[in-house]
Amino acid sequence: MALEVAPAEEGDIDRLMEIQFSAFESDPYHDALFPGDHYAPSTRKAAGDRTIMEWRQDPSARFIKCTDRESGVILGYAKWNFYETERPREEWAKSPEVDWYSGRKKEIAENFLGATAAMRQKLWGGDPHYLLNILCVHKDHHRRGAGTMLVQWGVVRAERLGLRSCLEASPAGYPLYLRLGFRQVDTVVVKAADWDGSFDRHYIVMLKQPEEFTSVTAHER
Template sequence: MPLELQPATEADARRAAEIESAAYGPNPFSQILFPGPFPPEAVAGRGAQLAAELKKDPTVRWLKVVDTDLPEGEQMIAFAKWHIYIEKPPQPTPRSFGSGCNAEACELVFGDLAKLRSRIWGDKHCVYLSLLHTDPKHQGRGAGSILTKWGLEEAKRLNLVVYLESSPAAHSLYKRHGFRDIEVLTADLSKWGATEEHKTWSMKYDPSEIAS
């Protein structure tokens, strides 16, 4: 059965959190940023956090990719959280990192990312890809491309630029879809045993540039 793109709802929040947790598993920096142990309710709590944001933030758009041949409860194999900023993006809010996270390392990575984001696109109206995760058991099937294309079509329709931050694993995917690098942010996590720098690419897709 071909994969299907569908709107995601609050009922999908728990599954989205499960996919996010599984997707971070193979990342070599996960044991530094999220060493654990995590409380038993951690995934449910993350799902509740996502659901609460969906309710209160009118810029949020949730999308999912499903495989209807899979058992009920497992059909959702990928998830994306987009923001449509028709008005200027909100100011960054203070971050907190829960039990099981290395707060110092997380602040080093995610705090610097927030500063980079503010500096690069600050008050610009734009489309922003906040989250995109595919269940590792279903990677390579095109779910990430389906979710990416949705945002690009929205950007074309609204005549807005798209921004995102990419991990090394997703960098080639976004390049294939026309994104270009703006800047690469590196973080030195050797204090916690990392043998290479943590890298994140700030990337941009401008429909006017692609059209030209």
Template structure:
């Protein structure tokens, strides 16, 4: 029923639509207000990121249910250390709350550096599932893809999860390592250590 594919440039406008459909929490909308200008800003950001080799954008399509271009997507960053600059965005759109954005993402990066202390790791940057397809396995497919890659490389994985996403990540071996007074409200710092897999 579900199939995994790489995302292409033609997918990015719908990716932004799906992001707003799936991420309608007040914190997300304060970071990225749902305006035509910010939607264009997000589209341009993802298009510019897609051309680099390290981020891996993947999507899940479904051959049943409503006719949607895809029902879930993930952005994996497979080339990070805890000393990297962390989240890197272009200049914030004037309709975004710049100070809040910098404080929110900056705090998540401080927590990551504090816990990982320079360890090379993979970063699960973004994971969104259409509300009509939640709890049906699409998100799990996208997480499992990254877990398998990380385990083969012997790398831990970091994710800044939403509070609603904690239980899902815990099923894959992530644990809450939030730093009191650093990890921002509305986010949960989570770490998964690599697992040895027996070769088939």
């Protein structure tokens, strides 16, 4: 069945949240970002509202969806950030702030988000690049090519401008990115002691240079 990728619309938000909560069902990172009972409509509504707010406020954000042409069902979505020009330090050097938790949970969530943010600041800083920020496909529709199409959509556009594509891979996403030519440049380690006391979480930082580029210049400040 043919799949297609197109810009998502705000009216798609309920389905996008359904997809996101299904894809990240057992992911503690997702729980830090979107707390609450995953199946409660109020949790999804709150998540959808916050996503829409970020969507409207962030001019670099591109929300795209992958749809089954025949049935019209949205299978997955991605959020890319297009950073096409050099950004000022006050824009990229900000620490993430969590206002959806308080107390210890807020501390844990900020620590978690802070680990990723610190890595992005160290490696990419204000340099132009495209960032794959969210990628999720509904669990009922895995392994049909939707994830690949949503990644390729951004990579092709980055390459047209001679820009690199960057991401932090979950274990589920890693083989897909590797297959598409991304390579590992670093690892974000989130200490379990600060999280749930079990194993440390590793997110592989990956990069795909446009074809004509041969060397990586890590951003150092």
